[in-house]
Amino acid sequence: MVGVEISDLSISFPLYHGDARTFRKGAGKGVSGRFGRDGRRRVVVEALKDINFSLKPGDRLGLIGHNGAGKTTLLRAMAGIYEPVKGRVRVHGRIGTLLDTSLGMNPELSGRENIRIRCQLYGLSKQETSDVEEDVEEFADLGPFMDLPMKSFSSGMSMRIAFGLATAIMPQVLLMDEWIMTGDAWFLGRAKKRLAGLVEQSDILVLSSHNEVILSEWCTRLIWMDQGQVIMDGSTDEVLTAYQQRSASKETPSEN
Amino acid sequence: MPAHSSSMTTEPLLDLQPETGLGHLRNAARDIVEGLGLLRLALTLGWLDIRLRYRGSLLGPFWLTISTAVMVGSMGVLYATLFHINVRTYLPFLSFSLVLWGWLNMVITDGCEAFSGVAGMIHAVRMPYMVHALRLAIRSFLIFLHSVPVIIAVFLLLDVMPHFTWGACFGWLLLLTDTVAFSLLFGVLGARIRDMAPIAASIMQILFFVTPIIWRPELIYLGRQYMLLDPFYPLIEIVRAPLMGDVVRDTVWLMAVFYSGLLWIISFLLFARMRSRLAYWV
Numbered sequence: 160m161v162g163v164e165i166s167d168l169s170i171s172f173p174l175y176h177g178d179a180r181t182f183r184k185g186a187g188k189g190v191s192g193r194f195g196r197d198g199r200r201r202v203v204v205e206a207l208k209d210i211n212f213s214l215k216p217g218d219r220l221g222l223i224g225h226n227g228a229g230k231t232t233l234l235r236a237m238a239g240i241y242e243p244v245k246g247r248v249r250v251h252g253r254i255g256t257l258l259d260t261s262l263g264m265n266p267e268l269s270g271r272e273n274i275r276i277r278c279q280l281y282g283l284s285k286q287e288t289s290d291v292e293e294d295v296e297e298f299a300d301l302g303p304f305m306d307l308p309m310k311s312f313s314s315g316m317s318m319r320i321a322f323g324l325a326t327a328i329m330p331q332v333l334l335m336d337e338w339i340m341t342g343d344a345w346f347l348g349r350a351k352k353r354l355a356g357l358v359e360q361s362d363i364l365v366l367s368s369h370n371e372v373i374l375s376e377w378c379t380r381l382i383w384m385d386q387g388q389v390i391m392d393g394s395t396d397e398v399l400t401a402y403q404q405r406s407a408s409k410e411t412p413s414e415n
Numbered sequence: 416m417p418a419h420s421s422s423m424t425t426e427p428l429l430d431l432q433p434e435t436g437l438g439h440l441r442n443a444a445r446d447i448v449e450g451l452g453l454l455r456l457a458l459t460l461g462w463l464d465i466r467l468r469y470r471g472s473l474l475g476p477f478w479l480t481i482s483t484a485v486m487v488g489s490m491g492v493l494y495a496t497l498f499h500i501n502v503r504t505y506l507p508f509l510s511f512s513l514v515l516w517g518w519l520n521m522v523i524t525d526g527c528e529a530f531s532g533v534a535g536m537i538h539a540v541r542m543p544y545m546v547h548a549l550r551l552a553i554r555s556f557l558i559f560l561h562s563v564p565v566i567i568a569v570f571l572l573l574d575v576m577p578h579f580t581w582g583a584c585f586g587w588l589l590l591l592t593d594t595v596a597f598s599l600l601f602g603v604l605g606a607r608i609r610d611m612a613p614i615a616a617s618i619m620q621i622l623f624f625v626t627p628i629i630w631r632p633e634l635i636y637l638g639r640q641y642m643l644l645d646p647f648y649p650l651i652e653i654v655r656a657p658l659m660g661d662v663v664r665d666t667v668w669l670m671a672v673f674y675s676g677l678l679w680i681i682s683f684l685l686f687a688r689m690r691s692r693l694a695y696w697v
Binding site for chain 1: 426428431432433452453455456460470538539541542691
């Protein structure tokens, strides 16, 4: 069965270059919250700390939180890109990722060439590849641009290809970072329709965003993250209300 | 509608935990096997790298052929005159040595960017790291092939017949697998140590003069066993000597196999230890 299970997941980045020595002092005194030391006494930035949750088929999870809260790192960990420093990540099902703006696509290559590369990665046959190609072409609706280098695309155009491609290869677990939500209304409408098909087949969607409208529209469950930790995990309305209250109270001068 | 297929209905399981002991080796071995399974992808990527490098260029990859030809021609005539060597025996030797060295040099210096150069891809989707190493080895080999016409031309012009032995085939096979090991090894080193590329370049520069490339190995007889301390000498000799019609000494063969084995062991162990950290570094 398709599913995601994250247990005690911690991820930290070692500081090798540049200002590591400056941080070392602070970390020693335990002043700065997100710096710590690992087993070999290296200074590390703790990007994620003891994350626990699981997802079942049909779940549409939203990740909400400020910049640097650890949303993207969590998505990358779920995609198997960052392997856990502590804890365990288990994902049953074919993973689709929409994380980077470039999506690992080569801007010098045409849209079509990038699609073929991705299909080869997933080991698709010639027939399947041409099906995917046709499908993405129809969704992205770029006409002759499909055969031009992607660096000549607007960001919206590459987004259409990326989204079309990630959804065409039928992921069972789709991981999306917030940038994808910067599309225009036309794109969002089409994207939503396409995703609806995926979610109906009892697949899992994880979406990170700070756009509250999109989250309340697309997600059934929210995880609120701050400083690499889970602050709150619950239904969309519940978490959004709490999140808005906190944001509002932070804006009052007395908090500063 | 999105495409369906039978091969997609199975549910792959991704199960990741911090690695311990043998887990490092097991996961690294799996990475390598899965990477080899994606050979077609690595071929496409390597081929596209070359096509892109020369997109919009008039002569494209053949600039490389021309520059090799110019270098071989000028160096060959100059050194043959300086050292009073017969051009007819020296030039075939030199052309082959230079082209082969160019290949190995490229594998190692470009190898430092095997992973750090594709950070975008590594951060976008999980894929075996072996694919990137293979891509680099394939790209380097394809660029090497562009210079091969120069060797052929030299042999034809001087009317020298190249020799063929089955031993040479084994030598080529060994050398090819070594380039993959080199890209893995230097890929990992280059991802962690940013200065690796200039370090590797200067070491290769020294080795270029120390290794018998522009001078014939026969020039040293007393103490020739010390030449075997340079791993590149036996590795080059096992493909060069058979082509020139010389006999490869058994010790040279032995050392070539020994160095290849050692290279693979070191590369594999380092890769196994560092594989799960690569995404954090690049």
